[in-house]
Amino acid sequence: MIVVPRPAYSLREKVYFWEIAKGLLVTFGHLVRNLWGAASRSRTIQTWEYPEEPRPYPQRVRLLHRLVKRPDGTPKCVACYMCATACPAVAIEIIAEPSPDDAIEKRPISFVIDELRCVMCGFCVEACPKDAIRMDSEVGDLMGTRREDFLFTLDRLLEMKPRAGAYLGDRELEAKRKAGLI
Amino acid sequence: MNLDALWPLIQFLVPFLFMFGFVVALMLPTMIFMERKVSAYIQDRRGPNRANILGIRLFGMIHNVADVIKLLVKEDLEPKAADKTFFRFAPFLVMTIAIMTMAVIPFGEPIAIWGKALHLQIAPLNAGILYIFAISSLSVYGIILAGWSSGNKFSFLGAVRASSQMISYEVALGLSVIGILIAYGTTDLAEMVRAQGANPLTWGVVLSPIGFLLFLTAMFAETNRMPFDLPEGESELVAGFHLEYSSFKFALFFMSEYVNMVVGAAVISTLFFGGWQVPFLSTAMIKQNSALIFSGMMISGGVVLLLISVSLIDAIRRPFFAWGDRRDHEPKVFLPLTLLGGVGLLWLGLGVIPSLDIAKYPWFPVVVVLLLQITAFCAKTFFFSFFFIWVRWTLPRFRYDQVMQLGWKYMLPLGVANIFLTFAFARLWLGWLR
Numbered sequence: 127m128i129v130v131p132r133p134a135y136s137l138r139e140k141v142y143f144w145e146i147a148k149g150l151l152v153t154f155g156h157l158v159r160n161l162w163g164a165a166s167r168s169r170t171i172q173t174w175e176y177p178e179e180p181r182p183y184p185q186r187v188r189l190l191h192r193l194v195k196r197p198d199g200t201p202k203c204v205a206c207y208m209c210a211t212a213c214p215a216v217a218i219e220i221i222a223e224p225s226p227d228d229a230i231e232k233r234p235i236s237f238v239i240d241e242l243r244c245v246m247c248g249f250c251v252e253a254c255p256k257d258a259i260r261m262d263s264e265v266g267d268l269m270g271t272r273r274e275d276f277l278f279t280l281d282r283l284l285e286m287k288p289r290a291g292a293y294l295g296d297r298e299l300e301a302k303r304k305a306g307l308i
Numbered sequence: 309m310n311l312d313a314l315w316p317l318i319q320f321l322v323p324f325l326f327m328f329g330f331v332v333a334l335m336l337p338t339m340i341f342m343e344r345k346v347s348a349y350i351q352d353r354r355g356p357n358r359a360n361i362l363g364i365r366l367f368g369m370i371h372n373v374a375d376v377i378k379l380l381v382k383e384d385l386e387p388k389a390a391d392k393t394f395f396r397f398a399p400f401l402v403m404t405i406a407i408m409t410m411a412v413i414p415f416g417e418p419i420a421i422w423g424k425a426l427h428l429q430i431a432p433l434n435a436g437i438l439y440i441f442a443i444s445s446l447s448v449y450g451i452i453l454a455g456w457s458s459g460n461k462f463s464f465l466g467a468v469r470a471s472s473q474m475i476s477y478e479v480a481l482g483l484s485v486i487g488i489l490i491a492y493g494t495t496d497l498a499e500m501v502r503a504q505g506a507n508p509l510t511w512g513v514v515l516s517p518i519g520f521l522l523f524l525t526a527m528f529a530e531t532n533r534m535p536f537d538l539p540e541g542e543s544e545l546v547a548g549f550h551l552e553y554s555s556f557k558f559a560l561f562f563m564s565e566y567v568n569m570v571v572g573a574a575v576i577s578t579l580f581f582g583g584w585q586v587p588f589l590s591t592a593m594i595k596q597n598s599a600l601i602f603s604g605m606m607i608s609g610g611v612v613l614l615l616i617s618v619s620l621i622d623a624i625r626r627p628f629f630a631w632g633d634r635r636d637h638e639p640k641v642f643l644p645l646t647l648l649g650g651v652g653l654l655w656l657g658l659g660v661i662p663s664l665d666i667a668k669y670p671w672f673p674v675v676v677v678l679l680l681q682i683t684a685f686c687a688k689t690f691f692f693s694f695f696f697i698w699v700r701w702t703l704p705r706f707r708y709d710q711v712m713q714l715g716w717k718y719m720l721p722l723g724v725a726n727i728f729l730t731f732a733f734a735r736l737w738l739g740w741l742r
Contacts, residue, residue: 143521146699146702149702149703153698153702154698156351156352157349157350160350164628165619166622167622167626167627171352172352173352175354175629178629178630178631178632
């Protein structure tokens with residue numbers, strides 16, 4: 127067993143007075159700096175005025191899900207259940223049907239994500255073999271008064287728009303490859 | 309009109325209205341405002357800036373209005389286990405005692421008016437400091453009554469802590485002033501302020517610096533403020549003795565804490581910082597140079613207001629933040645007021661007063677003395693009120709055994725030693741000065 131001895135207080139620390147005075151000077155410094163910042167309108171305070179002043183999201187942020195469409199407008203999803211299987215919160219519920227397109231086996235007729243259950247882990251995005259589900263929509267804060275407001279259906283998920291500046295994945299990579307950058 | 313019959317009433321009413329207005333109507337909202345804004349700035353936060361009336365926020369002062377409305381309309385809960393009589397009585401007792409203490413604090417030199425001396429002190433009592441100790445020790449009753457009658461274990465624990473802490477520190481509080489009681493040879497606060505004189509070198513803090521520190525520390529413990537706010541210890545006691553109180557009864561506890569602080573600050577400035585004495589300016593000197601001093605006051609006030617106006621113009625020109633509502637136009641409302649006030653005060657100080665024949669107005673020097681001394685008293689009280697808040701947002705809470713250790717093992721012996729130290733030092737120091 128290792129016993130770490132408590133550091134002994136020096137006399138100056140035991141008297142309290144000097145250390146308290148030092149602490150008071152530190153806090154007074156902050157007070158004066160922030161008062162001056164308020165008077166000179168410079169940003170000394172690090173908090174954000176949240177609803178009026180939204181914080182920019184970091185580059186790799188995970189926001190609410192969206193489903194990606196093919197160029198012809200149909201969902202990229204092939205109803206393989208990979209995302210639903212990977213989901214630790216059991217938030218995804220998919221019902222599949224045969225696809226009319228011969229090259230594609232299945233398609234979802236119902237794809238519901240319960241955003242109240244979702245833990246925003248991003249496993250569904252990792253699991254998707256078709257890059258059909260992404261977590262780069264514009265919506266980061268969701269409000270609702272009923273549980274149904276948080277059930278995202280197929281139509282709703284397809285309507286979600288990508289966030290401005292979101293990393294769009296293979297399409298961009300493809301463009302770069304064509305331009306000979308990679 | 310028979311002035312003699314009315315005189316006791318006037319003698320009571322004039323200081324009472326001033327003191328009550330100053331402590332309850334002026335300092336109390338200011339303290340609550342400062343508690344929020346100073347704490348925010350100390351912690352690099354922005355503090356209250358949302359509550360507004362038609363866009364007027366007064367730097368967050370309007371949050372007090374929101375507070376009052378909230379506390380007035382909230383449901384007034386009384387727990388089943390509570391002893392209803394004492395539960396209702398306790399907040400009033402606490403508030404009454406908090407307000408009573410300010411009765412003996414002098415805030416100005418007695419003024420001669422209609423051939424009589426008007427004491428600027430609600431109760432010109434010759435046992436002033438003893439009265440303060442007597443009343444402030446009563447506040448334990450209110451707290452223990454509140455804690456016990458709530459019928460809640462946490463409240464009761466908080467009350468027990470509060471009472472043991474306050475009783476312990478009362479000893480140090482009493483001992484720490486004995487030194488200057490001996491040095492000035494009086495318990496009358498008005499007399500004590502007069503004895504301290506206008507020279508800061510003869511103030512209590514110079515004669516008895518250890519006494520001052522002990523008194524200040526004990527005052528923090530008495531008012532249950534931060535390094536010693538164990539009776540409220542949120543982490544272990546939820547909220548302490550006022551845990552079961554809601555609505556306006558809670559507001560009374562809340563306000564009495566701040567009233568206690570303001571009165572404590574007033575007592576500190578009275579005992580150790582010369583009360584209403586203006587540094588380096590004795591009453592006779594102010595009377596002689598009343599016009600000059602009044603002009604100086606007006607000019608400095610005007611300059612301050614003009615500086616605020618400059619800052620407001622700057623705020624209009626490049627706003628810090630666009631809210632997108634009426635709050636954006638707030639500086640435009642204040643600008644004419646500060647500009648007008650600043651120019652008016654400068655005009656008063658530079659134009660009107662120097663051209664005035666002061667000899668024609670015998671009351672003029674009296675008014676200047678009154679104004680200056682009341683300003684000095686208020687400024688000192690304000691500083692120590694601010695100090696209470698400043699310390700709260702600097703220091704962490706003591707552990708309970710440390711509080712008791714500090715009180716009994718260090719402050720008590722130091723207080724006893726301080727009596728002799730102060731006595732010896734004050735004799736030598738005052739003798740050397742003369």
